[in-house]
Amino acid sequence: MMAATLNQEIIVGVDLGGTKILAGIFTPQLHFLQSSKLSTKSERGFDTVVQRIARCVLDALDEADLTPKQVSALGIGAPGAVNPNKGEVIFAPNLGWENAPLQKELEKILGIPVFVENDCNVSALGIYEVELKRKHQNILGIFLGTGIGGGLIIDGKLFSGFNRTAGEIGHMVIDATGPRCGCGSSGCFEALASRTAIFRELALRVQEGEKTLLTEFLQPGELITHLKSGDLRKALRRGDKLTERVIKKAAEYTGIAVANLANILGPEVVVLGGGVINALESEMMSTIVETAQEYAMPGVLKGVQIIASSLGDQAGINGAAVLGHQRTKA
Amino acid sequence: MMAATLNQEIIVGVDLGGTKILAGIFTPQLHFLQSSKLSTKSERGFDTVVQRIARCVLDALDEADLTPKQVSALGIGAPGAVNPNKGEVIFAPNLGWENAPLQKELEKILGIPVFVENDCNVSALGIYEVELKRKHQNILGIFLGTGIGGGLIIDGKLFSGFNRTAGEIGHMVIDATGPRCGCGSSGCFEALASRTAIFRELALRVQEGEKTLLTEFLQPGELITHLKSGDLRKALRRGDKLTERVIKKAAEYTGIAVANLANILGPEVVVLGGGVINALESEMMSTIVETAQEYAMPGVLKGVQIIASSLGDQAGINGAAVLGHQRTKA
Numbered sequence: 001m002m003a004a005t006l007n008q009e010i011i012v013g014v015d016l017g018g019t020k021i022l023a024g025i026f027t028p029q030l031h032f033l034q035s036s037k038l039s040t041k042s043e044r045g046f047d048t049v050v051q052r053i054a055r056c057v058l059d060a061l062d063e064a065d066l067t068p069k070q071v072s073a074l075g076i077g078a079p080g081a082v083n084p085n086k087g088e089v090i091f092a093p094n095l096g097w098e099n100a101p102l103q104k105e106l107e108k109i110l111g112i113p114v115f116v117e118n119d120c121n122v123s124a125l126g127i128y129e130v131e132l133k134r135k136h137q138n139i140l141g142i143f144l145g146t147g148i149g150g151g152l153i154i155d156g157k158l159f160s161g162f163n164r165t166a167g168e169i170g171h172m173v174i175d176a177t178g179p180r181c182g183c184g185s186s187g188c189f190e191a192l193a194s195r196t197a198i199f200r201e202l203a204l205r206v207q208e209g210e211k212t213l214l215t216e217f218l219q220p221g222e223l224i225t226h227l228k229s230g231d232l233r234k235a236l237r238r239g240d241k242l243t244e245r246v247i248k249k250a251a252e253y254t255g256i257a258v259a260n261l262a263n264i265l266g267p268e269v270v271v272l273g274g275g276v277i278n279a280l281e282s283e284m285m286s287t288i289v290e291t292a293q294e295y296a297m298p299g300v301l302k303g304v305q306i307i308a309s310s311l312g313d314q315a316g317i318n319g320a321a322v323l324g325h326q327r328t329k330a
Numbered sequence: 331m332m333a334a335t336l337n338q339e340i341i342v343g344v345d346l347g348g349t350k351i352l353a354g355i356f357t358p359q360l361h362f363l364q365s366s367k368l369s370t371k372s373e374r375g376f377d378t379v380v381q382r383i384a385r386c387v388l389d390a391l392d393e394a395d396l397t398p399k400q401v402s403a404l405g406i407g408a409p410g411a412v413n414p415n416k417g418e419v420i421f422a423p424n425l426g427w428e429n430a431p432l433q434k435e436l437e438k439i440l441g442i443p444v445f446v447e448n449d450c451n452v453s454a455l456g457i458y459e460v461e462l463k464r465k466h467q468n469i470l471g472i473f474l475g476t477g478i479g480g481g482l483i484i485d486g487k488l489f490s491g492f493n494r495t496a497g498e499i500g501h502m503v504i505d506a507t508g509p510r511c512g513c514g515s516s517g518c519f520e521a522l523a524s525r526t527a528i529f530r531e532l533a534l535r536v537q538e539g540e541k542t543l544l545t546e547f548l549q550p551g552e553l554i555t556h557l558k559s560g561d562l563r564k565a566l567r568r569g570d571k572l573t574e575r576v577i578k579k580a581a582e583y584t585g586i587a588v589a590n591l592a593n594i595l596g597p598e599v600v601v602l603g604g605g606v607i608n609a610l611e612s613e614m615m616s617t618i619v620e621t622a623q624e625y626a627m628p629g630v631l632k633g634v635q636i637i638a639s640s641l642g643d644q645a646g647i648n649g650a651a652v653l654g655h656q657r658t659k660a
């Protein structure tokens with residue numbers, strides 16, 4: 001009986017990032033079975049990336065002794081503005097894509113119904129369904145990685161607004177006289193607290209003569225900006241003062257962003273995730289929560305949870321599976 | 331037939347502000363009949379203000395040759411955090427109220443069902459129903475007056491979030507190193523673009539020796555901070571350079587705030603209102619729109635209207651009437 005169900009209704013969830021592709025295989029009840037990882041190689045262009053997504057999915061299915069014929073739906077989260085109805089990625093600077101027909105091309109190769117959404121929306125959906133088990137109505141997901149994005153669950157549903165762009169919290173200006181952002185504005189949240197912003201600040205400080213253990217982690221010829229979030233954790237645990245200061249500042253800006261967003265949206269749960277939080281949860285969360293409480297208006301955070309997601313880097317594939325599951329039933 | 335309907339279903343909408351009370355009388359079809367105005371006198375305490383609201387409502391009814399018996403519902407927008415279910419004003423610094431049982435006390439005097447909401451929510455509701463005629467699903471109302479507040483219509487309904495505080499956009503930090511705000515934070519939208527912020531900036535500049543025509547409008551012994559938004563318009567029309575510079579800066583900050591909020595919420599229409607916009611619409615709107623377009627992410631503002639409300643200072647009573655009408659049917 002179980003096998004029969006499995007045969008028809010396997011769900012695939014894909015997390016498409018600027019640097020890596022993660023594919024997860026899930027039962028119809030959305031229990032995780034298996035996953036597979038591949039680098040994105042976005043510099044080789046759209047067609048190659050689509051081929052690599054398909055290969056990653058087939059690898060994961062094969063690892064679980066399954067075939068595409070047993071799959072009922074594939075959900076995929078892509079980094080950028082997405083039109084979920086057309087299954088297109090409208091604009092994804094990290095991938096160099098514009099109006100990319102991801103759904104159509106992926107369906108052509110795999111023969112599976114494909115559903116596309118923004119990656120942060122998908123992660124918020126995964127956290128809402130799998131981690132929080134739909135117990136709350138209004139959830140705000142904040143994801144700190146190479147960039148910063150958000151996902152909104154409003155009245156129990158993914159909310160993406162008029163142009164399907166809602167949740168673009170990374171380009172909320174919070175320090176108008178602050179550092180330039182890649183988007184052209186100044187002092188965006190992303191320019192103050194993303195992995196990119198943290199390493200740029202560290203590189204600037206080192207350039208100005210400050211000392212840090214991080215330089216010990218570098219290969220010959222490597223720049224500080226090439227290090228990973230995990231290296232920051234290592235430096236912090238060895239008591240590196242510069243890293244401590246820079247991370248504290250990023251956590252404070254994140255706290256201000258949480259307060260801004262809580263004031264605006266009135267969420268019941270604020271969940272933080274993404275590479276930076278996954279690596280530095282214990283180092284950043286208390287500063288984030290304290291700063292948010294200091295900056296939020298009276299009453300706004302009463303009874304509100306501000307937590308780090310326990311799904312870590314699995315939030316994306318879980319959410320993509322939820323998306324596939326929901327959309328194939330819709 | 332018309333008279334019979336009128337006899338049972340007159341709606342009253344009240345806009346309770348820090349300085350004045352405005353009461354409007356509406357037909358069951360929400361056509362405006364009559365209004366009345368009274369100063370708030372909040373310094374005299376909660377009981378007096380409730381008495382004054384009742385007097386203002388009775389004046390307006392009498393002016394329209396109606397009595398409280400002919401009224402089916404009274405909606406009221408109050409400045410602060412409101413619990414609409416209990417009909418209480420949880421926290422209203424402009425009135426000096428905490429946990430004030432506005433609904434209960436007003437019902438006791440008038441014998442009419444009373445429904446209480448936050449004033450900006452009510453104004454957004456009025457603009458949505460009366461001005462925009464429910465043609466859009468996601469509306470963001472931004473109100474610039476003594477303070478700054480917002481109201482959100484999401485999926486065609488007033489959205490107030492978990493603690494009923496959603497839309498507190500005035501305390502969104504947009505310039506973390508900017509001027510202190512009354513709330514204790516720095517660089518809040520309200521500390522940069524409200525009437526209070528504009529006049530504080532003007533007073534500072536004059537104190538530092540800059541010249542402005544505004545000083546000509548002062549009575550002996552009066553401070554610049556006591557002037558009204560209308561005085562700014564007069565100074566601008568007479569070519570006052572300082573006022574021009576300060577208003578342009580406030581409009582730019584408002585544009586950044588519009589971009590932030592559009593990035594986060596993805597509205598279809600952004601409507602601006604409140605005393606500052608009502609007085610300075612033609613002087614501020616083009617800068618607001620241009621700055622918003624400069625700061626918003628690509629695609630976010632595509633097809634989005636950014637407009638000044640045509641309801642002016644009538645948005646509040648219209649919205650309060652809509653609230654009363656909706657809640658009495660609910």
